[in-house]
Amino acid sequence: MARVAIVGVGHSKFGKRSDASLRELAFEAYSEALDDAELESSSIDGSVVCSATHYDKQRSPAGVVAEYLGLNPKPTFNVEAACASSAVGLRTAWSLVSSGLHDVFAVVGVQKMTELSNKEIQELMGRAGDVMWESPFGTTMPSYYAMYATAHMARYGTTEEDLAGVTVKNRKYGAKNPKAMFQKPIGVEEVLKSRPVSTPLKLFDCCANADGAACLIVSNAERAKKITNKPVWVAGLGLASSPMALAGRHGAMTSFEVTKNAAKSAYEMAHVKPNDIDVAEVHDSFSITEILNYEDLGFARPGKGAKLLKDGETELGGKIPVNIDGGLISKGHPVGATGASQITSVVQQLRKEAGDVQVDGARIGLAQNIGGIGMYAAVSILRA
Amino acid sequence: MGFEKFGQVGYISQTKVAPLISYLQKGVVAGTRCKNDGKFYFPPRADCLDCRKSDMEWVPIESRARLVTFTQVFFGPPAFEQSTPYTLGLAEFENGLRVFAPISKDLDRDELKPEMELVLRPRHVGEGVFYQLEKP
Ligand SMILES: CC(C)(COP(=O)(O)OP(=O)(O)OC[C@H]1O[C@@H](n2cnc3c(N)ncnc32)[C@H](O)[C@@H]1OP(=O)(O)O)[C@@H](O)C(=O)NCCC(=O)NCCS
Ligand SMILES: [Zn+2]
Numbered sequence: 001m002a003r004v005a006i007v008g009v010g011h012s013k014f015g016k017r018s019d020a021s022l023r024e025l026a027f028e029a030y031s032e033a034l035d036d037a038e039l040e041s042s043s044i045d046g047s048v049v050c051s052a053t054h055y056d057k058q059r060s061p062a063g064v065v066a067e068y069l070g071l072n073p074k075p076t077f078n079v080e081a082a083c084a085s086s087a088v089g090l091r092t093a094w095s096l097v098s099s100g101l102h103d104v105f106a107v108v109g110v111q112k113m114t115e116l117s118n119k120e121i122q123e124l125m126g127r128a129g130d131v132m133w134e135s136p137f138g139t140t141m142p143s144y145y146a147m148y149a150t151a152h153m154a155r156y157g158t159t160e161e162d163l164a165g166v167t168v169k170n171r172k173y174g175a176k177n178p179k180a181m182f183q184k185p186i187g188v189e190e191v192l193k194s195r196p197v198s199t200p201l202k203l204f205d206c207c208a209n210a211d212g213a214a215c216l217i218v219s220n221a222e223r224a225k226k227i228t229n230k231p232v233w234v235a236g237l238g239l240a241s242s243p244m245a246l247a248g249r250h251g252a253m254t255s256f257e258v259t260k261n262a263a264k265s266a267y268e269m270a271h272v273k274p275n276d277i278d279v280a281e282v283h284d285s286f287s288i289t290e291i292l293n294y295e296d297l298g299f300a301r302p303g304k305g306a307k308l309l310k311d312g313e314t315e316l317g318g319k320i321p322v323n324i325d326g327g328l329i330s331k332g333h334p335v336g337a338t339g340a341s342q343i344t345s346v347v348q349q350l351r352k353e354a355g356d357v358q359v360d361g362a363r364i365g366l367a368q369n370i371g372g373i374g375m376y377a378a379v380s381i382l383r384a
Numbered sequence: 385m386g387f388e389k390f391g392q393v394g395y396i397s398q399t400k401v402a403p404l405i406s407y408l409q410k411g412v413v414a415g416t417r418c419k420n421d422g423k424f425y426f427p428p429r430a431d432c433l434d435c436r437k438s439d440m441e442w443v444p445i446e447s448r449a450r451l452v453t454f455t456q457v458f459f460g461p462p463a464f465e466q467s468t469p470y471t472l473g474l475a476e477f478e479n480g481l482r483v484f485a486p487i488s489k490d491l492d493r494d495e496l497k498p499e500m501e502l503v504l505r506p507r508h509v510g511e512g513v514f515y516q517l518e519k520p
Binding site: 119120123131147196200201 | 467
């Protein structure tokens, strides 16, 4: 299989960016990625713009983003897979580059959300559930994930304290990430006392809606070696789907089949096992999601996710550090940018550029990104 | 046309399974069965996944279902703000099919437990019709 590398990464500050528009956020990330790769736009063959376009006022944002980045008349188009948009963007760029159609392609994940209220956003998010059979009852993203939490707690005895532990861990690392929306640690009590959003999930069990962008410059092997002496190789890519309707899914609702399927493909393609992963970014849209992800990615046995966390194994210094850039819970979740943001953090780890949170000897990293209520999941495995 | 009556806020008006509305109005929760191979669908489908034929008949669904999981929603979309908190559930019928539905306000959240027996019954609210999970 043709080898494909990430040769540059860029990341805007995430948060309530009332100072910046969609195109300007995209520019921040893109420009930083070009600097990182020591390239100019003339070396970029085209762009794939990843966003869940219903949150942006701009329709078909690839048009305006490519224009603002100075990438006309090169190819550009949108890729949308809800919260997994830019992980699917990497898959798209990988295909374009490994097919030989293009040499160097930019993946631009971007989202401008905060011009809408959280209520308006949750109405849109609820419609990323089945609009015929579920949204008419008032679904929201937290409500869907909360149903997985209820089931996991009932079956395995996972507690609200366990869930709070995810937020406490991630906010601790978020405090070290200058690009994160929330840079203040938080205590268990504060999480437990926060107001209910959808039981058992409370305010601080949730990620926050945010504005932001992240960019990956993806290259074929030949060009990658000329561009940088630190290419990070795309070793495995998995993408899977699940019924959108919760009622269409099977089992105890204590795991995401979609993540397991995506992980299986990615592990097989990369010829690695969960044990081989040195550092991971997983989709902590909610505290419960991180615990399910540990289990679905094979870092813990079913029902043992909370124990893995309590044993400190997902901390820096543990067996498998997870979300030590702060995760979505600290960074905020500008839907279309999140996948590229996770991959950016993994790239920095594998290049030994993660500063305070560097995992010693990290060689293989994984990023897992769930789309919507789990109708899509993408797993990307990278190698130094 | 007509399907916009489904639920508290209907987003879709046009579908081949809109006749569900008249069944609900008559007090019957119904699914569809493929006339070719007998496969039963709930929620109803217009097209059979197994044989790709689209010749379906309407069949009432048994009402007993076992709760799989649930949540009580405190932060709802704008159109649901007046109703918070409301409870949503996922339940499984004996035949293995599942339904996503609101849970009746008559059930206290403390009473709810995965595995408990509930029944699915039609409901009217204003112009809208839907089904909800209730005490047996
Ligand atoms: C949880 C949620 C509903 C809260 O929204 P809200 O009630 O409108 O909250 P507000 O905007 O009024 O915020 C009140 C305060 O809490 C903070 N806040 C809001 N959401 C927060 C979150 N998830 N985590 C931490 N702090 C949060 C705000 O910054 C604000 O702080 P301030 O008073 O210091 O400015 C909203 O954050 C949300 O929708 N999150 C989930 C996003 C989602 O589902 N994403 C998709 C996942 S797949
Ligand atoms: Zn059939």
